[in-house]
Amino acid sequence: MVTIEALSFGYRADEPIIDGLDAAFAPGEVWAVTGPSGRGKSTLLYLVGLLLTPWAGRIGLGGVGAANALSDHERSRLRGAHIGFVFQDAVLDPARSVLDNVTEPALYAGMARPEARRRAGDLLERFGVRLRADHRPGEVSGGQAQRVALCRALLTAPSLLLADEPTGNLDADSAGIVIDALTAAAHADGATVLIASHDERIVAACDRVLAL
Amino acid sequence: MSRAAGLVAEAVRMARAAPLTTAVTALIVAAAVGVIVSTTGQTVAIERDVLGRIDQAGTRTIVIEDTSGSSGIPPGAVARISGLSGVEWAVGFGIASDVRVAGLDGAAPVPIRGLFGAVPPLVVTSPWSAAPGTALAGIEALRALGLATAAGSVQPVAGNALPLGVVGWLDAAPPLDFLDRALLTPADPDEIVVRIIVLARSADEVAALATAVRGVLDAADPSGVSVQTSAALVEVRHAVRGELGSWGRNLVSLVLGAGLVLTGLNVFGAVTTRRRDFGRRRALGASRADIVALVTVQTLVTAVIGAVIGAVAGSVVVAGVLGIAPEPEFGVAVGVLAILATAVAAVPPALVAAYRDPVRILRVA
Numbered sequence: 001m002v003t004i005e006a007l008s009f010g011y012r013a014d015e016p017i018i019d020g021l022d023a024a025f026a027p028g029e030v031w032a033v034t035g036p037s038g039r040g041k042s043t044l045l046y047l048v049g050l051l052l053t054p055w056a057g058r059i060g061l062g063g064v065g066a067a068n069a070l071s072d073h074e075r076s077r078l079r080g081a082h083i084g085f086v087f088q089d090a091v092l093d094p095a096r097s098v099l100d101n102v103t104e105p106a107l108y109a110g111m112a113r114p115e116a117r118r119r120a121g122d123l124l125e126r127f128g129v130r131l132r133a134d135h136r137p138g139e140v141s142g143g144q145a146q147r148v149a150l151c152r153a154l155l156t157a158p159s160l161l162l163a164d165e166p167t168g169n170l171d172a173d174s175a176g177i178v179i180d181a182l183t184a185a186a187h188a189d190g191a192t193v194l195i196a197s198h199d200e201r202i203v204a205a206c207d208r209v210l211a212l
Numbered sequence: 213m214s215r216a217a218g219l220v221a222e223a224v225r226m227a228r229a230a231p232l233t234t235a236v237t238a239l240i241v242a243a244a245v246g247v248i249v250s251t252t253g254q255t256v257a258i259e260r261d262v263l264g265r266i267d268q269a270g271t272r273t274i275v276i277e278d279t280s281g282s283s284g285i286p287p288g289a290v291a292r293i294s295g296l297s298g299v300e301w302a303v304g305f306g307i308a309s310d311v312r313v314a315g316l317d318g319a320a321p322v323p324i325r326g327l328f329g330a331v332p333p334l335v336v337t338s339p340w341s342a343a344p345g346t347a348l349a350g351i352e353a354l355r356a357l358g359l360a361t362a363a364g365s366v367q368p369v370a371g372n373a374l375p376l377g378v379v380g381w382l383d384a385a386p387p388l389d390f391l392d393r394a395l396l397t398p399a400d401p402d403e404i405v406v407r408i409i410v411l412a413r414s415a416d417e418v419a420a421l422a423t424a425v426r427g428v429l430d431a432a433d434p435s436g437v438s439v440q441t442s443a444a445l446v447e448v449r450h451a452v453r454g455e456l457g458s459w460g461r462n463l464v465s466l467v468l469g470a471g472l473v474l475t476g477l478n479v480f481g482a483v484t485t486r487r488r489d490f491g492r493r494r495a496l497g498a499s500r501a502d503i504v505a506l507v508t509v510q511t512l513v514t515a516v517i518g519a520v521i522g523a524v525a526g527s528v529v530v531a532g533v534l535g536i537a538p539e540p541e542f543g544v545a546v547g548v549l550a551i552l553a554t555a556v557a558a559v560p561p562a563l564v565a566a567y568r569d570p571v572r573i574l575r576v577a
Contacts, residue, residue, distance in 0.1 A: 034244060075499075080496065087574055
């Protein structure tokens with residue numbers, strides 16, 4: 001369960017983007033975070049992902065009542081072990097292979113390398129990019145790169161999956177694969193999935209909507 | 213693999229993935245170490261050579277002499293001086309008297325001296341138990357005596373003392389090389405000491421030791437005892453060491469300082485162009501400390517390679533120019549210093565990378 005209590009945040013001191021927000025996201029649910037540009041959809045994801053520190057309020061995560069109050073080291077450990085990110089751009093490391101990109105979170109999550117490689121192989125197979133395992137990101141298409149990013153986000157079987165406009169740069173087929181993967185992570189694996197998006201296909205596929 | 217080992221492996225991978233940054237950092241460190249070893253290394257080699265020659269001339273030697281021959285320095289003085297802190301060894305000698313080969317009245321006389329204390333390391337001898345009535349002959353004394361081998365009998369020229377058996381040879385280095393022209397025999401219990409030679413552990417301790425030995429001599433007439441040191445040589449030694457050392461230290465500071473600034477700028481440039489890389493790592497679970505460790509270790513690994521190349525190249529240059537290689541310890545010390553300086557240079561850019569807001573980076577991706 002992910003809980004938000006009286007959450008406030010802004011990038012400028014006198015301009016709150018999120019002001020006193022309360023919400024609760026249960027395991028196995030897929031949430032669409034929607035709203036006009038500048039209303040804090042992505043910001044909410046980064047707050048819940050512990051990459052931003054709120055002005056006020058509490059974020060309950062992974063059994064921790066106020067995860068936002070933890071030290072950077074503890075928040076990073078929590079992020080590495082329990083949170084997966086998918087960005088609009090795949091944000092892959094161009095210097096390492098597709099397989100090594102997928103296994104990258106293992107270092108920060110404390111996952112053994114053989115286990116990480118085995119699981120990465122399974123995920124690449126599941127998302128149809130196993131044959132690209134030894135390729136560099138520059139050698140795969142945009143849709144394939146986003147699927148690789150999805151594999152990377154799922155490597156540690158996170159209890160919280162955060163996706164920021166994950167289909168923004170994809171064609172319809174690739175977008176469908178990503179949407180299916182995100183919903184499967186919630187419905188099959190029990191993860192909480194938050195997706196910030198304008199994409200109607202995504203909103204339609206989600207269980208619930210949080211409009212900002 | 214532990215987390216720390218994983219981070220080190222990841223830092224090595226990062227170094228390999230950024231060949232230009234790695235090459236420039238290695239080049240800066242190699243150039244700094246190479247310049248230091250090939251310039252200051254020459255100075256160190258020359259300083260070592262000059263100081264060695266000065267020390268050979270006796271900067272560490274103290275000579276205590278009974279100039280009147282009747283000052284009454286007791287035999288126990290040698291042991292007391294040997295026990296002083298800072299003394300490497302001390303040896304005493306009695307009054308020299310002449311001997312010649314027994315049975316040859318016309319043979320050339322050679323001086324013989326009684327020995328107080330152990331034979332010092334500067335004197336190489338054939339096996340000798342220092343038994344009373346036996347003597348060692350210096351290599352020149354053997355020729356003067358006309359002995360083909362270090363075996364024979366010598367008779368005092370004056371008095372009725374018993375003959376002594378020459379049972380071996382000795383070969384002495386300065387400041388004891390006067391023994392090469394003499395015979396050495398254990399001192400008689402009632403003999404007095406007229407000369408004590410002391411070797412200090414370092415030239416810096418000579419002045420203090422010269423004062424200390426006066427206090428433990430216990431001579432019957434101290435006014436007849438002279439204590440001589442090579443004060444002028446010690447001053448020259450200090451001057452050489454001070455001048456050359458100061459020049460070397462200044463150069464090392466200057467070169468390492470320049471290397472530190474250049475490395476810092478290079479690493480800063482690298483982390484600036486890799487903002488997305490660090491933003492991605494933060495999102496995947498890297499803490500700020502992890503980012504600092506990754507950047508610092510990456511730079512350190514590169515610095516080690518540069519330091520090895522620079523130290524080897526610098527040593528080759530010195531060996532080629534002077535014909536003598538600087539001490540390996542010098543190259544290692546300079547290398548370690550350069551690696552530490554590089555690590556220090558990497559910390560500010562690493563902190564910049566660690567504290568940069570990952571969200572701003574990821575959102576503009």
